[in-house]
Amino acid sequence: MVRFERPTSVLAWALDLDRALADLHRRVWEAVSSDSRPEALNPFHEPGRWSPHVTLGRTRRAGAFADRRIPELLPAPPLSVRLTTLRSYDTETGALEVLEPRS
Secondary structure, eight states: OEEEESSSEEEEEEOOOOHHHHHHHHHHHHHHHHTSOGGGSOGGGSTTTOOOEEEEEEESSTTTTOOTTHHHHSOOSOOOOOOOOEEEEOTTTOOEEEEOOOO
């Protein structure tokens, strides 16, 4: 379980950053950063700073997930899941982008 507090409160499950995921993330970062203005890149997404996770909840209310009872309400991993939508959330601007599969 992880919590982020910038500028929204986020409750998430942390994912293991194994070599395959780190390599994929680095390749995606390199492709995106080569086509982007430096000021458009979110520093929290840089390799070495990025925290792979599955967001369970997000709100603009500071400290919303500080209640210690919340983790007790959630089932323990591992879980069986099905990915239906992949999104990128910019914590600086609040912009949300749905990432579409390649055709």
